Amino acid sequence: MNDTQKAYRKNIHLTFPPQVSKEPVVCNLTRLFDLTFNILKAQITPRKEGYLTLELVGSQENCGKAIAYLKEHEIAVSPVDQRISRDEDSCMHCGMCTAICPVDALHMDWVARTVTFDTERCTACGLCTKVCPVRAMHVEVENGPW
Ligand code: SF4
Ligand code: SF4
Structure with a gap:
């Protein structure tokens, strides 16, 4: 796709x-x-x-x-004013989150061996926060009635 x-x-x-x-x-x-x-x-x-x-x-x-x-x-x-952030100090660039991101906001750069995070593409679904072994991805819901 x-x-x-x-x-x-x-x-x-x-x-x-x-x-x-x-x-x-x-x-x-x-x-x-x-x-x-x-x-x-x-x-x-x-x-x-x-x-x-x-x-x-x-x-x-x-x-x-x-x-x-x-x-x-x-x-x-x-x-939903939901935002995802990445703790750059914690991220090990292991690539696990790139497999689960449905919109390719997390992308492995095989030359640099680093994972890039495109915040413009991110829909804040939160899936990456569940698979990151070092909990480098964080979700914040900033509005909503509850
Ligand atoms: S799963 Fe976590 S540690 Fe691995 S690349 Fe993604 S954010 Fe970084
Ligand atoms: S929150 Fe969802 S869309 Fe955003 S980077 Fe993580 S998996 Fe991809």
Whole structure:
């Protein structure tokens, strides 16, 4: 797969009012907009509001349409301001994270024998933080309702 074929990914927070919490609005994103999604976090409060953090995957145009659809159904949508950083002192450039990064934000330079980290490409999915043996990759969620 080359760079132009990479799927667009967007992380969003959703807040559902109680009357919408039981409706299959999120499942409809696949059927109506040809998107896949990964649930990064989910919670229902005692007042029965629902909170979801989702990663949407598909075309950029359809992600935009899906967000408009969610808003039409009284769901509050806000972007996830999530950031990934690398501790340059800890990183051993072992390359393990390059195998798991879905968007090639981590790339092994075989000549220099170092792993480069392209923060512009990173979608902050957090996968690399789980495989790094020295915990050099860190995730910070900087907004969201919970
Ligand atoms: S897995 Fe960790 S130590 Fe290895 S290259 Fe990636 S960030 Fe560096
Ligand atoms: S969080 Fe890590 S695995 Fe996910 S896109 Fe960014 S660099 Fe790649």
